[in-house]
Amino acid sequence: MTGLRIELRRSTALWAGLLVLVSGTGMLLLITSASSRWTANSTSAVLELRLPLAYVWALVVGLAVLQGMRDSRARVTELFTATSRPGWVRLGTLASAVAGVVAVAGALLCAGLVATVAFGGGFVSIGFVPLMVTAVLALASSVLLGLAVGRFLPHPLTVPVALVATFMVATSAGRALEVQSPGDEISRLALLTPVLDPPDSDLVTTSTAVDLGQIVWFTGLGVTAFLLLVARTHLGRLASLVPAGLAVVLALSIMPVKYSEVLVTDSIAGKLVCDGEVCLSQVHAVSLPVVAPVGRDVLAKLSVLPDAPSEVREDTSAMAHLTAPQRDRRIVYVQSQGFPRPLSMTGDQLRLELLAGAGIAGCAGPNTFDTSGGVVRYVTAGYFNGELAELASEPLMWNNSRLRGDVDEAWRQFRGQPAQEQLNRVVQARQMLLACEDSERVLDVLKASR
Structure with a gap:
């Protein structure tokens, strides 16, 4: 010593x-x-x-x-x-x-x-x-x-x-x-x-x-x-x-x-903690009291769809920074990546995010910009919300005059259809998003262009 x-x-x-x-x-x-x-x-x-x-x-x-x-x-x-x-x-x-x-x-x-x-x-x-x-x-x-x-x-x-x-x-x-x-x-x-x-x-x-x-x-x-x-x-x-x-x-x-x-996903921090049908990872469980009522409201609005989703779950994938978000007809995923992050949004902002795409995330990978996909998200979120509103994850689409014009025009064409036809179009768009079909074709469906 x-x-x-x-x-x-x-x-x-x-x-x-x-x-x-x-x-x-x-x-x-x-x-x-x-x-x-x-x-x-x-x-x-x-x-x-x-x-x-x-x-x-x-x-x-x-x-x-x-x-x-x-x-x-x-x-x-x-x-x-x-x-x-x-x-x-x-x-x-x-x-x-x-x-x-x-x-x-x-x-x-x-x-x-x-x-x-x-x-x-x-x-x-x-x-x-x-x-x-x-x-x-x-x-x-x-x-x-x-x-x-x-x-x-x-x-x-x-x-x-x-x-x-x-x-x-x-x-x-x-x-x-x-x-x-x-x-x-x-x-x-x-x-x-x-x-x-x-x-x-x-x-x-x-x-x-x-x-x-x-x-x-x-x-x-x-x-x-x-x-x-x-x-x-x-x-x-x-x-x-x-x-x-x-x-x-x-x-x-x-x-x-x-x-x-x-x-890989942290098996301890990524373990899901649930409040009824809404589940978040342990590391984000502190947000569960805010997210749970929003999630249940989203599931209630999406219940008009055939084969509607039955739970809201955080996407805990370790490769979320490199791949397109997960998609499942039974689950509405809360994304763990992106800016701003969904769990940092207000309740109203998060509600719109989860309703966009009829509960299905876009197929674009991280750090990419898909104009048609953004319009699809706005129109589908507006359908369940009753009117267009800014998506916190797509501020450029809302604040840029040209892109906002595309959103408004697609919304006008979509709302010009009968109520049942609007629902049918949203259901078809949801199926296409599940299959990750081209976003322009999905937008054409919503606008009744095909």
């Missing part, structure tokens, strides 16, 4: 821990937007650390490499080699001090985020634990690797090269995980880094396969790094590579190939 206390005072251990806390907090505040929802769920909060970890990771590795060069810079390498005290004891004490402090700092950073969520009235569960363990192992094993690299490559350029190389690996891994659709394949090698840019959602987490694979990899990397640090012979250094080699093979065999298997 005396040696450990000395190393804590004389090494960069405490500075490395402070670097993790300060840089991690600073980068999190800098690169996350004010609209980010990570404060609503402890699991999302810890997952949000994955993006700033790209910067923290590089800084920590660079500092560890600098610390590993201490003996060489002080020109005492031969002196310590000649002492009776085993080298692995002294180096192990140094490694324990630096890696231990960094690990504690990483855990404190995660704990601070969880505390922020708790004190802010957010949802807290044990779902953040695997994410925290992975982050702590990634930082600790990287510190050990940095110490080993610094000890065996004591060159003035080693620190900047290590820092830049780590950052390049992190950014390359982040780009390798960028996809356009859930079915896209990703590089398993990219998952061997702790870096991930999560969607702006409080309902997703990494899959068990990703967590387990990363824990195996970073554990093996840490063992190899420590053995490499204390090895004195070439044979010992070669042997020290075995744990990392086995770990990477095992980790890659565990890691998923498709992006849809990387991020």
Whole structure:
């Protein structure tokens, strides 16, 4: 313990821990937007650390490499080699001090985020634990690797090269995980880094396969790094590579190939809580008293339809940021994505959103603009509402004079039909939306153009 206390005072251990806390907090505040929802769920909060970890990771590795060069810079390498005290004891004490402090700092950073969520009235569960363990192992094993690299490559350029190389690996891994659709394949090698840019959602987490694979990899990397640090012979250094080699093979065999298997719905936060026919996720259960009466009113208005929907349910899909909304003839889905988010709307706004499309969401994917689809949503919402009103999710259609003209013209043609014909047209449009048919054809049906 005396040696450990000395190393804590004389090494960069405490500075490395402070670097993790300060840089991690600073980068999190800098690169996350004010609209980010990570404060609503402890699991999302810890997952949000994955993006700033790209910067923290590089800084920590660079500092560890600098610390590993201490003996060489002080020109005492031969002196310590000649002492009776085993080298692995002294180096192990140094490694324990630096890696231990960094690990504690990483855990404190995660704990601070969880505390922020708790004190802010957010949802807290044990779902953040695997994410925290992975982050702590990634930082600790990287510190050990940095110490080993610094000890065996004591060159003035080693620190900047290590820092830049780590950052390049992190950014390359982040780009390798960028996809356009859930079915896209990703590089398993990219998952061997702790870096991930999560969607702006409080309902997703990494899959068990990703967590387990990363824990195996970073554990093996840490063992190899420590053995490499204390090895004195070439044979010992070669042997020290075995744990990392086995770990990477095992980790890659565990890691998923498709992006849809990387991020999954948080099984705890995404569990549905119901008030009669209306169900929301646990993380959004606080909104249930407001949403439940709106949902029941929507179901009552939609009951005039044949085979009318019988429940209102939040869409908790982990891939909602990449795919068109879910659709089911029996369910009216409350979307978890989009801006503004439905659960942040007033009761009247939410009612119109759920009535639009006769309870069926549009087929357009996220971040797309479909003029015909928007007109269809306005007309169908107006039918059940009795008049046209602004949809909070489609403000441009309402405020733009040309687009508003399209809406008014379609509404005039639709209302010019007999009452029974209007209902029949809405029923037909609903069936087409369920089948995701072209929005222009759906609009033609409502306008009696066909």
